[in-house]
Amino acid sequence: MSPDTFDAIIIGAGQAGPSLAGRLNDAGMKVAIIERHLVGGTCVNTGCKPTKTLVASAYAAHTARRGSEYGFTIGGPIEIDMRAVAARARKIILDSRAGNESWLAGMSNVELIRGHARFIASHTIAVGERELTAPLIFVNVGGRANIPNAPGVGEVPLLTNTDIVALEKLPRHLVVVGGSYIGLEFAQMYRRFGSEVTIVERSDRLIAREDPDVSDEIRAILEREGVTIRLGADCIGFERRGDEIAVSVNCESNNAPVIGSHVLMAVGRRPNTDDLGLDKAGIDTDGQGYITVDDRLQTNIPGVYALGDCNGRGAFTHTAYNDFEIVAANLLDGEDRTVDQRIVGYALYIDPPLARVGMTDAAAEKSGRRLLFSKRPMSRVGRAVEKGESQGFMKIVADADTRQILGAAILGTGGDEAIHGVLDMMHAGQTIDTFRWALPIHPTVSELLPTLLLDLKNRGS
Numbered sequence: 193m194s195p196d197t198f199d200a201i202i203i204g205a206g207q208a209g210p211s212l213a214g215r216l217n218d219a220g221m222k223v224a225i226i227e228r229h230l231v232g233g234t235c236v237n238t239g240c241k242p243t244k245t246l247v248a249s250a251y252a253a254h255t256a257r258r259g260s261e262y263g264f265t266i267g268g269p270i271e272i273d274m275r276a277v278a279a280r281a282r283k284i285i286l287d288s289r290a291g292n293e294s295w296l297a298g299m300s301n302v303e304l305i306r307g308h309a310r311f312i313a314s315h316t317i318a319v320g321e322r323e324l325t326a327p328l329i330f331v332n333v334g335g336r337a338n339i340p341n342a343p344g345v346g347e348v349p350l351l352t353n354t355d356i357v358a359l360e361k362l363p364r365h366l367v368v369v370g371g372s373y374i375g376l377e378f379a380q381m382y383r384r385f386g387s388e389v390t391i392v393e394r395s396d397r398l399i400a401r402e403d404p405d406v407s408d409e410i411r412a413i414l415e416r417e418g419v420t421i422r423l424g425a426d427c428i429g430f431e432r433r434g435d436e437i438a439v440s441v442n443c444e445s446n447n448a449p450v451i452g453s454h455v456l457m458a459v460g461r462r463p464n465t466d467d468l469g470l471d472k473a474g475i476d477t478d479g480q481g482y483i484t485v486d487d488r489l490q491t492n493i494p495g496v497y498a499l500g501d502c503n504g505r506g507a508f509t510h511t512a513y514n515d516f517e518i519v520a521a522n523l524l525d526g527e528d529r530t531v532d533q534r535i536v537g538y539a540l541y542i543d544p545p546l547a548r549v550g551m552t553d554a555a556a557e558k559s560g561r562r563l564l565f566s567k568r569p570m571s572r573v574g575r576a577v578e579k580g581e582s583q584g585f586m587k588i589v590a591d592a593d594t595r596q597i598l599g600a601a602i603l604g605t606g607g608d609e610a611i612h613g614v615l616d617m618m619h620a621g622q623t624i625d626t627f628r629w630a631l632p633i634h635p636t637v638s639e640l641l642p643t644l645l646l647d648l649k650n651r652g653s
């Protein structure tokens with residue numbers, strides 16, 4: 193049987209694949225896009241979309257409970273209907289997935305093939321009985337929750353993001369293993385829905401890739417809402433206790449386990465590359481299974497590219513999408529775009545959100561530059577005070593010699609939007625002296641960014 197020939201094959205219909213299919217289709221190329229599970233991938237079905245939808249429900253409930261602070265009362269306690277909450281998320285998922293599917297169906301040169309794809313040679317893919325070949329192959333297979341090999345794994349039910357976004361029952365006590373993006377978003381959300389929540393984190397602080405002041409403030413925000421935090425959990429293990437699960441935190445016998453009704457595992461992701469036949473194609477990976485790519489996202493095999501979470505160069509929807517933009521610009525528009533040109537920002541959607549761009553203070557200090565710092569509490573941001581949401585702070589670190597912004601964090605209301613002012617200035621290569629003269633709108637969180645720049649000082653001064 194000779195393989196079906198295409199101009200391009202895309203494996204995975206997540207955050208890069210469908211957009212790339214669209215561009216290749218418009219260029220008149222014959223394209224196969226292969227999806228083994230749900231069109232839209234993680235973000236649409238079990239990641240960003242359902243999570244942010246659930247965060248919105250939790251925020252509404254939290255604000256309703258704070259009614260008296262705003263001058264209104266609600267006739268009775270706030271009751272959460274988890275079936276209705278889950279149904280709202282499900283609708284947004286299904287609408288988005290259907291939108292993606294009809295978009296792909298409308299591409300006349302693109303065939304969507306359902307099934308698990310694996311390489312059988314460097315430019316040949318098998319899907320079930322069918323074989324396909326193309327000079328260009330784009331791997332966009334994403335990742336899944338990593339479940340570590342700890343005592344009790346396989347013996348007790350453990351939830352991942354896939355299960356928890358569809359939960360229709362309120363846990364009595366949710367134990368969240370991992371205090372980073374996934375763990376923190378679900379921890380606060382479920383506390384607001386009414387569960388008892390404990391975060392169990394191995395490191396000695398939450399979201400340890402951020403600066404310590406960010407970790408400390410996030411901890412304080414969560415503790416104010418009644419989330420229990422157990423840090424330094426270096427000996428995770430699970431055991432059934434009747435209907436509940438005992439999660440051991442430390443191995444010392446005097447350290448009591450946490451007893452929960454449900455356990456969410458949020459200890460990182462692993463790439464979906466172990467069942468892809470990469471060895472048959474001779475495609476290199478790193479020690480953790482991420483596909484090795486150059487700055488133009490090409491693997492060691494010419495014509496084979498890896499985009500999105502599976503290349504280890506980003507772990508966000510916007511980095512996956514930007515991978516598509518880079519590859520499309522280089523192949524179709526005659527541009528020369530590279531991954532190292534991008535300045536990455538991201539947001540952690542607790543409330544208030546943490547928005548970040550560029551370097552942390554710690555990374556800036558390590559770089560050996562002469563630095564300027566500025567920090568302002570959200571209690572001195574009028575818009576935050578007026579909204580009754582004044583927890584957190586905003587801060588910027590800049591290079592004292594080049595006068596360029598190196599990084600910023602806004603842990604505060606509206607921070608996920610306001611950070612783009614900094615991100616855009618950094619992208620445009622502008623200095624603090626240009627940004628300082630931008631005329632912002634009052635009252636906004638962004639209006640304090642120029643003021644923050646005026647306050648930049650050496651750490652000692």
Ligand SMILES: Cc1cc2nc3c(=O)[nH]c(=O)nc-3n(C[C@H](O)[C@H](O)[C@H](O)COP(=O)(O)OP(=O)(O)OC[C@H]3O[C@@H](n4cnc5c(N)ncnc54)[C@H](O)[C@@H]3O)c2cc1C
Nearest residue numbers: 204206207228233234235239309333334500501507508509
């Ligand atoms: C709970 C959660 C919340 C998140 N929230 C955010 C957020 O707010 N903002 C943000 O930027 N990012 C967020 N992310 C991360 C974001 O979802 C991912 O970075 C993004 O989905 C990566 O896109 P991708 O295209 O690389 O992979 P995916 O979206 O995972 O898509 C990969 C696709 O490939 C398919 N596939 C895999 N192997 C094969 C195969 N062999 N054959 C055929 N098909 C295959 C999969 O079924 C899947 O559909 C979140 C993630 C999680 C888990």
Ligand SMILES: NC(=O)c1ccc[n+]([C@@H]2O[C@H](COP(=O)([O-])OP(=O)(O)OC[C@H]3O[C@@H](n4cnc5c(N)ncnc54)[C@H](O)[C@@H]3O)[C@@H](O)[C@H]2O)c1
Nearest residue numbers: 370371372373374375393394428458459460507539540541
């Ligand atoms: N808002 C967003 O953009 C968003 C939201 C959710 C997820 N995501 C993406 O999903 C990815 C995965 O998120 P994540 O939070 O699962 O992973 P992560 O890699 O960001 O953090 C994992 C956390 O688990 C801890 N940990 C690891 N092993 C442990 C153990 N045995 N016991 C206790 N703690 C342990 C780590 O110290 C770390 O704090 C992120 O890289 C992120 O890009 C993004």
